[in-house]
Amino acid sequence: MVDVSIVVPLYNEEDNVVLLHQAISDALVDFAPSYEVVLVDDGSRDATFARAADLVALDPHVRIVKFRGNYGQTAAMAAGIQDARGDIIVTMDGDLQNDPLDIPQMVAIIYQGYDIVVGWRKKRQDGGVRVFVSQVANRIMARLMGVAVRDSGCSLKAFRAILVKQLPMYGEMHRFIPALSRLAGAKLAQIEVRHHPRRFGVSKYGFSRIYKVMLDIVSIRILLSYVRRPMAWSRFLLVGTFMLGVTALLISVTGDGLALPTLAIAVLWLSLSLFLLGWTVVGQMLASLSNKVSGYAELGARLSVGLSKQGD
């Protein structure tokens, strides 16, 4: 059994993989807890896997999970996290922009009783557009989710395994781990981490992300309120549309003569509130069919039991 698992998704990082391993080994040379490195090869088309496989022969800490195709960063992280054996899981990017020197400090904070530690790249070394996009996304996320995370795009994070193995991980959920953790009742800490400019390879991000992230935030926000109270996720809209319908109905009958457009509008709103009621019931049915919903709701209680200190 190991204490700490370091999960690194790799996609076409043939130049970085050896350097990355070197950096991790150097950073953890005086590290007391035992550790393992889980490299996830996300269907790279270059020599990433071959070079990583060489590392396995040299270093017993290293394990590789090789994907059959390219499934994206979230899938790679999810696979690495599921495969990790440590009580604490650290995730980081494979492009050397995160510095493994920050890992010991993050792990120490988890041992102090936090459930999740998020890195904050105070001095980001990326292009201006990308930093801007990320800042806007973080603002929106903080506002909508009610969780102020300075830099949720930073991949360098540490968590307790029981927390992160429970979180939903599909689509591009990895971006929402801090917010999801907080809403599950986890104790969250943020620390400043080092950030380096990219040395090799190309960044795999684009500008259209902000729009996708916004849509994702809406759906995750709804999902979470659904998880807490399966009946309540559409409550606000349901009541709102019903009131609008009633108002329009009143206007149409109290005016002189029966105003046809207003009546039509009343019918539309009222039918919408009926439909929403239907959807809500469908959602409730899905919740009663699945134990995932209740499992996620109980996560907070399990987290309140602390992690045993190293060496206990």
Add this chain to the structure above:
Amino acid sequence: MALSAKLDLVETTDLSVVIPVLARFDDIQKVYAEYRDTITATGRSYEFIYVIDGNMDFPIDALEQLQRGGEPIQVMRFSREFGEAACLREGVRRSTGRHLLFLPAYFQVGPGAIAELLDHLNDADVVTVRRQRSDDAIFNRLRGWGFEKVARFAGAKYNDPGCSVRAAHSSVFDEIPVQDEKQRFLPLLAEAHGFKVMQLTLAQAQSDAARPQHRLGVYMDVMLDLLAVGFLVRFMQRPFRFFGTVGAGSVVCSLLLMAFLLFQREVSNVPLSDRPMLVLVVLLLVLGIQIAAIGLIAEIIIFTRGDGKQHYRVEKIVEQVAGDA
């Protein structure tokens, strides 16, 4: 050692050729002979499986004659029409080969090109074919072009879903069962499952060009299937990205119309309550919310029912075995 030597003696078929026989077929003995000669030339061991889709006009005697002549052929006939997918499913179920080759009961590509197709099985899990239609009738070319565009729109790189010539490792079908009409999009589905897919462009067979075509309805069905499968592959993980976009579009249209109505009220003093267009505004708004709600329900379904492992496939895990170093 002895065991492995023994296993070698058990002959495994390398290639199972599945030929669904639907409404279209050519002289069956001639087609068989050409296919067989090509496959024999590649040196693979093979079997042929003919699945006849309830077609009572089909001269089954010709196949039985070949069978009696010692050719490795299985023939089965459905009692009525079940469609191409059912034929393929039955063929796959009865196959014993490590590789599968699907061919139509007529030539879509020249039989000689099949050798090239089989060669590529060494470095891909699924090999699909796009017909080079330069000699085809103008309508067929137009239709082929249309399919390519729809396929592109649906997010598919594989642009000849009407071509039934394809080859695959049999392991692909352990994971992707042949269901309903989706088998046409096997390459797309296989890729979504992480298999390596390759598309070859081969010259179209002379006899395939200018051949009488299906009814219009068949093409409509294929187009709709293509869109559905493309949607599934692209938005399976995040349905709200699709529904949210459409819903937001509808809401934006509604707000623009509303702004226009308000503008008219201020400028030309048309009271709002007399405007039937107000109904359209509300209709679009309601529609937008409805569509978004469907997306959210889809998200909830994925969240509650999705089994966490479905979206990626681990090929292998590499680690040092204890005591290895």
